[in-house]
Amino acid sequence: MAQHQVNYLKDGGLPVALTTIDKVVNWGRSNSLWALTYGLACCGIEMMASGASRYDFDRFGTIFRASPRQAELMVVAGTLTKKHAEFIRRLYDQMTEPKWVISMGSCANTGGMFNTYATVQGVDRVIPVDLYLPGCAPRPETLQYAVLLLQQKIRRESASRAQKPKRLM
């Protein structure tokens, strides 16, 4: 019999932390969101600035990857033209589950000021979007806030649920 009664539920009893698998998995997922470099127009400049040293995305665990197979977050930064729509869908399909999409800027949200024949009126016509980020262009702080909100969203999800792929339709 132990000399001291160990109260596992109180911290300080032993270096033991009790949690659920969900929380651990989501903690890992949400703090290492690797984003696909996807600058399409002027918003891409702000996205690059967010990744560079002044705003420093790395401290949130968000590292830009140049391959969709290594990325789980797609930041659609800029104007999506109709010519490019099939490629964004192809890149999205290549990303592994679970995956998330932030639509950055007015153009990606709704087509923005490009109310013309050549612009897709919102990327949500082509891929499912998790977070819409308003602004033209949103500042790097705004993009960082969006990523923090997305982290919260991920932490609230159940990690162990059967991986249901998101569907637009």
Next chain:
Amino acid sequence: MRAYTPKDDVQKKPYYTDRYWVAPQVAKSDVSEDAVFAHDLEAIKAKFEVLDAYIQVKQMVVVINAADNFGVIELMKNELEYNQLSELSAIDWLATEGKFEIFYQMLSMSKRKRIRVKCKIDEKESIQSLSSLFRSADWSEREMYDMFGVVVNNHPFMKRILMPDDWEGFPLRKIYPLQGDEFAQWYEVDKIFGKEAREIIGPENRDPARVDRYDTERFSRLGHEVPRGTDISQGEPDTPLCYQENEGVFLIQKFDAEKSVVISDRDR
């Protein structure tokens, strides 16, 4: 490819006309006023038929027959020292005259002069390519074909340059609607998901001011999030914003202003 169906001629029925508006005209002057231009015009006239010629904003405009375009530009390049083709495109006059106007903007570096060569062709007519004279004509002619549908003969690679290859219609024609015809509006849906998906995805929202506060399929209000598709017309509960430091995430703490140090000595 699907068949091309003609669109309604929007240019012929404008929604508003001002009876008293007179289009301003840039003043034209005679070519004899400028010795250099007069000499150039004589050289062109000696070999080709010139329909009209005048000086406008210090540039000479020469109107020729469309069949002579290659010969005139070749003459200007080789004998008259106009060594740059700075611009080339078409203008849509289909509604008023049933014709395209093709213009070539030439620049002479040695003479410091510009000449604009113009000619007119019918809608179905094609025109000779200049890409063997000037490399800049290559892409400009492709763009002219892409935007107006003017076919260029003897071009090395007559293909669309900006729009996708399977695009229908020519966007810079006046009859082309700004927000696209039916083909353009469903282009990405048809191509990615197929025509059957049109009903599910729905038409484009072209109203930038449209806000549907009760649409929980696509939007959630910050601080009032509800599950997707919930009916919130009777009001929704508050879900206060919660930051990760409040949730007790490992290693992350809330910033305490009391414990922070302000560095006042800047030279430190």
